[in-house]
Amino acid sequence: MAAITTKAIVFSAIKYGDTSLIVKCFTLEEGVKTYMIKGVLKAKKGKLKAAYFQPLTQLLLTANHNNKGTLNSIREAQVSYLYETIHTSVIKQTIVLFIAEILSSIIQEEEKNESLFNYIETSLIWLDTHNSIANFHLLFLLNLSRYLGFYPDTSNQHGTAFNLLEGNFTLSTHEKSTVIGENFLLFKRLLGTNFDAIHTISFNKTERQIVLKIIIQYFELHLEGFKKPKSLDVLETVFS
The missing domain is CATH 2.40.50.140 (Nucleic acid-binding proteins)
Incomplete structure (x- = not known):
């Protein structure tokens, strides 16, 4: 061997x-x-x-x-x-436990995936070396969907709603699994953002929870067997 x-x-x-x-x-x-x-x-x-x-x-x-x-x-x-801040910050530690739980449940393949590995690695180093991290987990999950093959299709810029099942912007606002109104605008603010611009997005506690729930629902619809993470409650408590 x-x-x-x-x-x-x-x-x-x-x-x-x-x-x-x-x-x-x-x-x-x-x-x-x-x-x-x-x-x-x-x-x-x-x-x-x-x-x-x-x-x-x-x-x-x-x-x-x-x-x-x-x-x-x-x-x-x-x-x-060697992480310098992740183990000393309660918020960062909580984010890490939350992300670890999600990654462990959705990544199962025993095959090389260099781009996914590099994304996780560089994201964690970013988390360790920055302070404006309140929305990190939102952006981490949303951008993770790119490597899993279901990142939102943002080509229809005139869409006034987001269809979670189809993964695209739409004009029809009455269908099931569609994000509309204020929630749609919150979700849209995150799309196309990278970590270095994350401090420009200011969500309050309630808005952050809304966006996270949308992303979790999006994952549930696109990943078979994906369950809402147990550590979600802890995360919400830390950010409250």
Whole structure:
């Protein structure tokens, strides 16, 4: 079994027994992989530390990938980008847990997806190095839809509503799953924005919740089996 060295982003870590973790990572080279890391919770020494496997930690792994649907193992790991503010900010920490939960539920493929990996990686570094981050999760999810193949079609600029099912602007405002009126205008403000312009969008608490609910509904309609994240309530509490 040949070892592979790859960048990886931790999606989740579940305790297994008293001392071990089952860790799900999104790797640059081979997509989603799940690892059994034995004894890591009691190890004082050793190459692997439990702290490496916090949600969305960026790692450089040397791992054995057996590709038989069984758990893989990690030989070595080191943090490839050390967050400076994410672990000290309650708001950033909450955003990270929320995003990790969503990514873990929707990204399942065991195949390389370099552009998606790079998007997640650079977005997290942006989050770590900026302060105006109240709308980060909204833009992160909306732009994530581009890599999942259902980013809104904004070509019909005259549309006065947004059809969540079709993913486009429309003039018919009475159909089911259509965002209209004030909510449509709020949602539209986010479209076409990048992270560096995010501070120009000022949503209040209520507006932010409205836009997030629209995006979650959009994901539910376009991703089979997508469930509303459990961490949504925590996120709303932190921003209230």
